[in-house]
Amino acid sequence: MSTPExxxxxxxxxxxxxxxxxxxPKAIQQHAGAGQGSMYxxxxxxxxxxxxxxxxxxxxxxxxxxxxxxxDGPAYARVExxxxxxxxxxxxxxxxxxxxxxxxxxxxTLRAPVTETLDWLRDRLAGxxxxxxxxxxxxxxxxxHRTASLIVATVQGGYVLARASGSPAAFEAGVxxxxxxxxxxxxxxxxxx
Amino acid sequence: MSTPExxxxxxxxxxxxxxxxxxxPKAIQQHAGAGQGSMYxxxxxxxxxxxxxxxxxxxxxxxxxxxxxxxDGPAYARVExxxxxxxxxxxxxxxxxxxxxxxxxxxxTLRAPVTETLDWLRDRLAGxxxxxxxxxxxxxxxxxHRTASLIVATVQGGYVLARASGSPAAFEAGVxxxxxxxxxxxxxxxxxx
DNA sequence: GTCTATATTGGGATAGAC
DNA sequence: GTCTATCCCAATATAGAC
Numbered sequence: 001m002s003t004p005e006x007x008x009x010x011x012x013x014x015x016x017x018x019x020x021x022x023x024x025p026k027a028i029q030q031h032a033g034a035g036q037g038s039m040y041x042x043x044x045x046x047x048x049x050x051x052x053x054x055x056x057x058x059x060x061x062x063x064x065x066x067x068x069x070x071x072d073g074p075a076y077a078r079v080e081x082x083x084x085x086x087x088x089x090x091x092x093x094x095x096x097x098x099x100x101x102x103x104x105x106x107x108x109t110l111r112a113p114v115t116e117t118l119d120w121l122r123d124r125l126a127g128x129x130x131x132x133x134x135x136x137x138x139x140x141x142x143x144x145h146r147t148a149s150l151i152v153a154t155v156q157g158g159y160v161l162a163r164a165s166g167s168p169a170a171f172e173a174g175v176x177x178x179x180x181x182x183x184x185x186x187x188x189x190x191x192x193x
Numbered sequence: 194m195s196t197p198e199x200x201x202x203x204x205x206x207x208x209x210x211x212x213x214x215x216x217x218p219k220a221i222q223q224h225a226g227a228g229q230g231s232m233y234x235x236x237x238x239x240x241x242x243x244x245x246x247x248x249x250x251x252x253x254x255x256x257x258x259x260x261x262x263x264x265d266g267p268a269y270a271r272v273e274x275x276x277x278x279x280x281x282x283x284x285x286x287x288x289x290x291x292x293x294x295x296x297x298x299x300x301x302t303l304r305a306p307v308t309e310t311l312d313w314l315r316d317r318l319a320g321x322x323x324x325x326x327x328x329x330x331x332x333x334x335x336x337x338h339r340t341a342s343l344i345v346a347t348v349q350g351g352y353v354l355a356r357a358s359g360s361p362a363a364f365e366a367g368v369x370x371x372x373x374x375x376x377x378x379x380x381x382x383x384x385x386x
Numbered sequence: 387g388t389c390t391a392t393a394t395t396g397g398g399a400t401a402g403a404c
Numbered sequence: 405g406t407c408t409a410t411c412c413c414a415a416t417a418t419a420g421a422c
Contacts, residue, residue, distance in 0.1 A: 018295045021215040024397055038406050046398070092293065099356040100285065100293045102211045118357040139377070143370065149354060149363060150370030156353040157346030163292040164311040170342060177336065177343030181374040184332070217415055231388050
């Protein structure tokens with residue numbers, strides 16, 4: 001791998017592990033096996049390198065989600081596939097965790113890919129819920145936007161619970177709770193309001 | 194307020210705003226209007242001060258939750274009250290955000306109050322769901338532990354969405370999505386499995 | 387209890403040689 | 405392109421005077 005590549009990949013990992021504030025240029029260089037001058041030759045500085053790393057992580061997340069959501073089965077099954085997909089639960093979401101980074105949130109350029117990715121994810125899920133509703137798989141009363149927000153929040157919050165308890169079980173519990181409620185939101189459900 | 198008090202309160206605010214990694218002793222001192230020596234006279238160092246701050250924040254959260262959850266109305270209403278309680282949404286959860294702090298998670302002493310608080314919160318909600326189920330307010334099939342995990346995850350993840358988009362609306366959307374599903378999980382709901 | 391002085395390491399970067 | 409030297413300031417303390 002080229003030096004710029006190694007620098008970006010190292011930044012991605014450190015950003016995931018320690019966040020933006022907790023990641024120093026020196027740590028990146030050491031992880032990448034690159035010298036000081038080398039890093040500053042290829043990138044303007046820490047924010048520039050972080051931007052490249054965040055963009056790539058965001059792209060990768062979209063591809064992964066598209067893979068798991070791309071089928072044409074029933075809406076419930078696609079949402080289920082998304083929720084149950086393999087994850088490195090204890091590491092958390094490499095995009096979502098950046099929202100807790102004050103210096104990322106304060107910088108419009110760094111923040112943009114985070115905003116866009118989570119917006120995209122929610123809208124993608126909302127489309128699937130809407131489809132399911134139109135096909136009569138979900139109750140007509142199920143709000144696609146709100147339900148999609150709930151799905152994304154469950155995942156993001158599941159990471160918080162898992163990291164707090166030190167176990168993926170907490171993530172799993174929340175996801176199972178959501179799936180049970182979604183399963184009960186079929187078109188036959190007359191109590192849904 | 195005494196100097197130790199001001200130091201603890203300042204640490205609480207900075208921890209909430211910038212996290213543990215992003216909070217320096219110097220910043221705390223300036224925020225508290227205390228000198229270097231003064232801080233090290235009252236506290237052993239950054240971890241010691243952070244522990245005092247985290248413990249107090251955790252206690253405060255428990256009291257707040259107890260206040261809103263303490264009534265004796267229907268289970269749904271109590272959960273609703275919890276979900277709709279006033280929050281500083283864009284600041285996020287002062288306890289939950291610490292799970293994204295690598296130095297907190299790596300230190301058992303700092304991490305303990307975080308683990309305990311989120312465990313306690315989930316168990317408290319599980320108890321309410323269980324009560325509601327026993328009273329016939331919720332479907333018998335509703336799993337208390339999983340549902341409680343879902344509720345906590347929705348809130349924690351709602352903060353992520355809100356901070357990503359820069360608006361509390363995203364938090365609200367997820368919560369509304371959850372409330373709609375919970376409302377449909379009454380005892381009459383025969384589709385719940 | 388609080389202050390100032392001092393110390394070590396790291397953060398984040400620029401300059402210029404090779 | 406990469407390396408080393410250098411810079412300045414912040415992070416996180418300790419020591420000892422007041």
